[in-house]
Amino acid sequence: MRRFKRGTTTRYKQILKNKSSILQEDMDKTFTSDIEQNESCIKEMFEDCFDIEYRRIDVNHNRKWLIIYIDSLIDNQLLEEHVLKPLVTSSAQDECHVNAEELTSELISVGTTSVSDHISETVSKLFQGHAAILTAGSSKVVTVCIPGLAKRSIEEPSSEPVIRGPKEGFIEHLSTNLGLIRARIKTPKLKTESITLGDYSQTCLVMTYLKGIAQESVVEQVRARLNSIQVEGVLDSGYIEEFIEDQPYSPFPQVHSTERPDVVAAELLEGKVAILVDTSPYVLIVPMTFWTGLQSSEDYYIRWPIATFVRWVRFLFIHFAIFAPALYVAITTFHQEMIPTNLVLSIAASREAVPFPAMIEALLMEIMFEALVEAGLRMPKQIGPTIGIVGGLVIGQAAVQAGLISAPVVIIVSITGISTFTTPRYSLRNGIRLLRFPVLILAGTLGLYGIVLGFLGIMLHVTSLRSFGALYFSPVTPLKMSAFKDVLIRLPIRMKSRYKITPEHEEGD
Amino acid sequence: MRTLKCTFLFLVMFIVSGCWDRMEINDLAFVTGTALDLTEDGKLLCTLQIAIPGPKEGGGSSGGSGHMGNFYVITATGKNGTEIHRSLQKKSSRRLFFSHRSVVLISERLAKQGIHDALLDVFTHDPRNRLKTYLVLVKGGEARNILELKYPLKQVPIEAVNEMQISGDDLAVTLRDFFIMNQSEGIQPVLGAVELGDHLKDPNEQIFKFAGTGVLKDLKLAGILDENETLAMMWVTDKLKFGRITTKLPKDNGEVGMMLNHTDSKIKTKIERNSIKFKILLEGTGVIEENNSTLDIDDPEQLKIIKKALEETVEDRVQQLLFKFQKKYKVDSVGFGQEIYKNNPGKWRQLRNQWDTQFQEASISVDVNLTINGAGMVHSILEKQE
Numbered sequence: 001m002r003r004f005k006r007g008t009t010t011r012y013k014q015i016l017k018n019k020s021s022i023l024q025e026d027m028d029k030t031f032t033s034d035i036e037q038n039e040s041c042i043k044e045m046f047e048d049c050f051d052i053e054y055r056r057i058d059v060n061h062n063r064k065w066l067i068i069y070i071d072s073l074i075d076n077q078l079l080e081e082h083v084l085k086p087l088v089t090s091s092a093q094d095e096c097h098v099n100a101e102e103l104t105s106e107l108i109s110v111g112t113t114s115v116s117d118h119i120s121e122t123v124s125k126l127f128q129g130h131a132a133i134l135t136a137g138s139s140k141v142v143t144v145c146i147p148g149l150a151k152r153s154i155e156e157p158s159s160e161p162v163i164r165g166p167k168e169g170f171i172e173h174l175s176t177n178l179g180l181i182r183a184r185i186k187t188p189k190l191k192t193e194s195i196t197l198g199d200y201s202q203t204c205l206v207m208t209y210l211k212g213i214a215q216e217s218v219v220e221q222v223r224a225r226l227n228s229i230q231v232e233g234v235l236d237s238g239y240i241e242e243f244i245e246d247q248p249y250s251p252f253p254q255v256h257s258t259e260r261p262d263v264v265a266a267e268l269l270e271g272k273v274a275i276l277v278d279t280s281p282y283v284l285i286v287p288m289t290f291w292t293g294l295q296s297s298e299d300y301y302i303r304w305p306i307a308t309f310v311r312w313v314r315f316l317f318i319h320f321a322i323f324a325p326a327l328y329v330a331i332t333t334f335h336q337e338m339i340p341t342n343l344v345l346s347i348a349a350s351r352e353a354v355p356f357p358a359m360i361e362a363l364l365m366e367i368m369f370e371a372l373v374e375a376g377l378r379m380p381k382q383i384g385p386t387i388g389i390v391g392g393l394v395i396g397q398a399a400v401q402a403g404l405i406s407a408p409v410v411i412i413v414s415i416t417g418i419s420t421f422t423t424p425r426y427s428l429r430n431g432i433r434l435l436r437f438p439v440l441i442l443a444g445t446l447g448l449y450g451i452v453l454g455f456l457g458i459m460l461h462v463t464s465l466r467s468f469g470a471l472y473f474s475p476v477t478p479l480k481m482s483a484f485k486d487v488l489i490r491l492p493i494r495m496k497s498r499y500k501i502t503p504e505h506e507e508g509d
Numbered sequence: 510m511r512t513l514k515c516t517f518l519f520l521v522m523f524i525v526s527g528c529w530d531r532m533e534i535n536d537l538a539f540v541t542g543t544a545l546d547l548t549e550d551g552k553l554l555c556t557l558q559i560a561i562p563g564p565k566e567g568g569g570s571s572g573g574s575g576h577m578g579n580f581y582v583i584t585a586t587g588k589n590g591t592e593i594h595r596s597l598q599k600k601s602s603r604r605l606f607f608s609h610r611s612v613v614l615i616s617e618r619l620a621k622q623g624i625h626d627a628l629l630d631v632f633t634h635d636p637r638n639r640l641k642t643y644l645v646l647v648k649g650g651e652a653r654n655i656l657e658l659k660y661p662l663k664q665v666p667i668e669a670v671n672e673m674q675i676s677g678d679d680l681a682v683t684l685r686d687f688f689i690m691n692q693s694e695g696i697q698p699v700l701g702a703v704e705l706g707d708h709l710k711d712p713n714e715q716i717f718k719f720a721g722t723g724v725l726k727d728l729k730l731a732g733i734l735d736e737n738e739t740l741a742m743m744w745v746t747d748k749l750k751f752g753r754i755t756t757k758l759p760k761d762n763g764e765v766g767m768m769l770n771h772t773d774s775k776i777k778t779k780i781e782r783n784s785i786k787f788k789i790l791l792e793g794t795g796v797i798e799e800n801n802s803t804l805d806i807d808d809p810e811q812l813k814i815i816k817k818a819l820e821e822t823v824e825d826r827v828q829q830l831l832f833k834f835q836k837k838y839k840v841d842s843v844g845f846g847q848e849i850y851k852n853n854p855g856k857w858r859q860l861r862n863q864w865d866t867q868f869q870e871a872s873i874s875v876d877v878n879l880t881i882n883g884a885g886m887v888h889s890i891l892e893k894q895e
Contacts, residue, residue: 337608
């Protein structure tokens with residue numbers, strides 16, 4: 001947090017200055033009472049834009065109303081039924097409504113409407129699926145919300161599947177996502193603050209937290225960091241994550257991202273702050289601790305002894321994922337005396353024909369494995385099975401038979417691969433995948449001593465990391481025994497085992 | 510700049526403190542056993558058994574083709590350990606790796622001459638030696654014969670010694686035990702002993718067997734105890750995990766065998782002005798395993814007779830053993846001196862220099878107490894049921 005503060009205060013000011021200068025000229029412009037002038041103003045703005053539509057409604061051959069909308073963003077049926085129909089009917093009856101307030105209260109039967117005389121505000125509404133109604137002789141423009149952009153249906157989240165538990169996942173539509181959270185926490189204390197980011201993308205973000213449970217200082221900090229973001233476009237919550245995290249150079253994720261509304265609801269109840277980003281199905285949650293990365297939402301839905309056991313399995317295998325290849329290399333090239341005699345002989349036998357040193361061998365296989373994972377992710381689904389055959393047979397069996405790679409290394413790499421995927425959070429998993437390589441190189445050059453150095457380095461880093469004021473490794477460091485009810489064990493929920501995170505401030509902060 | 514300095518310091522730390530003994534596993538020759546013999550002209554003959562890593566997988570993996578005796582043996586002679594080691598290394602293309610050695614065998618002839626020069630120094634100094642290595646005396650013949658024989662069960666034959674030492678009721682002495690015994694006050698070290706055994710059907714295959722205990726005095730072999738004496742000694746020194754004792758019953762000439770599951774031993778010292786007295790309390794629990802006599806074990810009275818006979822046998826054996834130690838070998842292998850040292854260090858300081866002679870004069874009494882817990886599955890004798 002200290003780091004964040006040091007660099008940022010000056011940066012904020014600069015950013016704010018830039019931001020305002022871009023939008024300043026448009027901001028000041030307002031509509032006039034001349035409808036022709038207003039129309040030409042908009043038309044000038046939307047020159048060469050094919051999908052903007054202008055619909056006129058005349059009363060007594062006198063232009064009365066002009067409806068402007070972006071065809072691709074609105075629902076035509078709603079437009080016809082709730083906007084065009086009443087306006088046309090009223091024009092036929094020769095009733096003249098000049099006042100904007102009258103228009104919304106008497107003619108338009110659409111829920112969300114707004115009135116403004118600022119051109120920029122109206123234009124930004126157009127992009128949110130509003131239709132703007134310009135009235136002759138009035139500088140007030142009414143916008144009505146009739147969004148019609150196609151959206152995905154709610155599906156099971158692909159990145160965090162569970163067997164038991166809700167199968168709903170977030171989609172790319174902000175208000176749907178917000179609704180999924182509201183459906184779980186029904187209280188006005190759930191605050192949803194909106195902020196628009198991105199000079200061009202104008203993406204809507206919603207910061208949500210439970211007032212009274214979330215720490216005020218954390219909320220304040222999130223707000224400040226979000227407001228300081230200066231970016232052209234926000235295409236996914238990943239953009240935001242990068243801007244607000246404390247330590248951008250760390251392999252460990254400091255912002256928890258999830259596709260599951262039940263996870264967000266649970267974290268909100270723990271006093272965290274969630275950030276929803278429009279057009280992204282991933283919701284960010286801060287502050288994050290290391291242990292969040294090792295917990296799956298299913299832990300709370302299955303019976304607690306099993307959940308505890310599963311957590312231990314994950315904890316064990318996160319170590320495997322980082323240290324298994326390193327240990328193999330260190331022990332076989334530096335500490336042969338540590339292996340039981342029979343095992344050392346069979347390892348030696350399998351290495352007999354291998355031309356590479358153990359470290360190179362392990363590195364090769366690890367990189368091959370990463371390539372397999374990456375290829376499996378990116379390749380079209382139709383040729384997916386090919387990867388299995390090529391990867392499994394060629395790299396596994398054939399390489400061993402050809403004497404290029406020894407069988408124990410293949411086993412170790414497989415174990416490591418499996419271990420990586422026991423970590424339930426995708427972002428933490430990626431960090432671990434990355435850490436494996438430096439540790440492996442340390443092990444190959446310095447043996448177990450190198451592994452110890454690597455472990456110490458990782459621990460030093462992790463324990464000093466902070467996420468929005470909360471220590472990343474808490475409650476283990478600093479030790480807080482009362483919070484252990486929900487770290488490596490999960491005690492029954494009736495024991496109020498969920499750990500509420502409290503940021504620990506550094507001295508002199 | 511500060512980070513640069515820190516990084517530099519870190520790098521220095523890596524390089525300075527790193528142990529650069531990187532060695533690929535297939536560039537090592539794993540020594541699994543060492544045999545030490547004495548040549549005709551009084552030099553040390555050192556034999557190493559080196560394991561050959563099994564066949565490469567993929568090729569010839571069909572069925573157990575029986576890769577027995579996957580080892581080879583190299584020998585070298587020399588006056589001291591370093592010299593021998595150097596010439597052995599010259600005979601091996603791969604670096605000799607001693608940490609997996611499970612057995613060091615010493616021939617009887619060498620042991621008689623004294624093992625101080627040959628052994629203690631080389632084995633104490635080199636940190637690559639595993640303290641769990643068994644130190645075994647080879648009774649009769651050359652120690653290297655044991656290393657060369659083909660043992661039917663193991664891929665690396667000498668591992669069998671390892672297993673036998675752990676599983677049996679035989680005395681197992683590791684380097685560590687040996688060093689401790691050697692450095693302790695009032696006790697002389699002993700060694701387990703093996704000898705070559707029967708040939709199997711394949712004349713190339715031969716087994717070896719345990720042959721009691723070698724008793725050392727001042728690191729020279731004083732004598733070898735037989736199997737029964739070894740059992741008695743292990744019981745007295747409280748090292749016995751389990752064992753079998755048999756006895757002839759006095760009246761009807763039947764034989765009874767008992768298996769001991771749990772044994773315990775206590776040595777009490779009693780020092781008077783001129784005499785030193787020891788009392789050995791032996792306790793054992795077990796089951797009757799064999800009963801060839803006409804006695805019925807179901808009858809408590811008759812069981813008492815069996816119990817008494819067994820106790821007398823044990824007592825007799827222990828007395829015989831003590832006689833051997835006190836009068837024949839004149840060596841305190843049990844550690845009676847150590848008991849005095851533990852209980853009365855002041856007295857031991859006076860006694861230490863004359864313990865050799867004092868030990869021979871000490872009176873030692875033995876008290877055996879057996880508990881028979883059962884008689885296995887069949888209680889009565891088979892003959893009776895006919």
